[in-house]
Amino acid sequence: MEEWVEQLQNSVNTLARLKEFINVTPGEENTITTLNTKWGTTPYFAGLMDPDDPACPVRRQVVPSLKEKENRYGIDNYLIWKENRDTDEVRPDSIARQYYDRIAFTVTDVCANYCRHCFRKELVVDRELKLRMDVEEGLTWIRAHEEIRDVLVTGGDPFILSDDKIEYLIRKLREIPHIEMIRFGTRTPIVLPHRITPGLKKVLDGFHKIPLWINTQCNHAKEITEKTAKAVYDLLSCGVNVGNQAVLLKGINDDPASFKALHQKLLTVRIRPYYVFYCEPAPGIDHFRTPVEKGAELIRDAIRGHTTGLAQPMYVIATNIGKIPLMPDYYIKGKTETEYTLQNYQGKKTAWPNISE
């Protein structure tokens, strides 16, 4: 059996299994025995948890909390609203649309790690929302919509599918004349790097007219290991670029030191930061959410000017009307007919000529 399949079959998803990895606190034990929720991770990712620190950034993404029962600010039926599923356009369940030229194509609700902060919680973790994830139906819809040039394959985690299914999906999408690029959103390089096998590399490899792009999700430097470094290298060697979409999470990466270390460490394993998402108002994840301005402040105080420009993600809020960038807003301090006053990350000012039209 391949190691990645073994990792999934040995998922750490019972109290007894969890106790093999960490010293479970009475609070965590109470949560696991009383909270009715899907949880669990790979033995590999479980091994990255601090056995003695309940606030460990990996542990908080894996072990459920009673706070998930609280819901003061979350929006009910969040995913239906967020993914515009109650609009007039008739679409298969598997297709989420916010933009004219690209869509998100949900092909599975299975994940290697059931992230406690998941904004698709209703579908993936709590499973109250039932969507029909029929690949053929989705492909038929995409074929009929010639304006779609970019398909973002998502889930769940699409790399939990077999090599054959991934190969089929890529081949069928590449046969559609209006498709220019295919993206996969997968957490496997972080939570299950064993998934990048020689067999999968064969599926992904090649100088094709229609390129593949991958975005993974890494939220803390502690999640990055040699195994991730190798998996990313293998993906790049297939011609597949790897970006990161982090989620801004209270107590995990919302301080300048953790935020900077995360983005620097991503570059050391060849992952290019793409987005940092504001933690969305899905039900039951209030305890992970910061004020909206926080992400922009972190970019101002820890990234821009403070470290390599390549380490800079775009901070966005993913809303029902698309992603809205919220970058720090300190650059233009004044403007006259002849001159701008620009300010840098340290608060230093400089004059810049204003060319009137």
Ligand SMILES: *Cc1c(COP(=O)(O)O)cnc(C)c1O
């Ligand atoms: C995030 C998202 C996309 C992709 O957005 P980009 O800014 O192009 O990365 C496309 N469709 C939906 C529904 C999305 O949520």
Ligand code: SF4
């Ligand atoms: S891998 Fe993605 S879809 Fe799956 S639980 Fe984590 S955030 Fe949600």
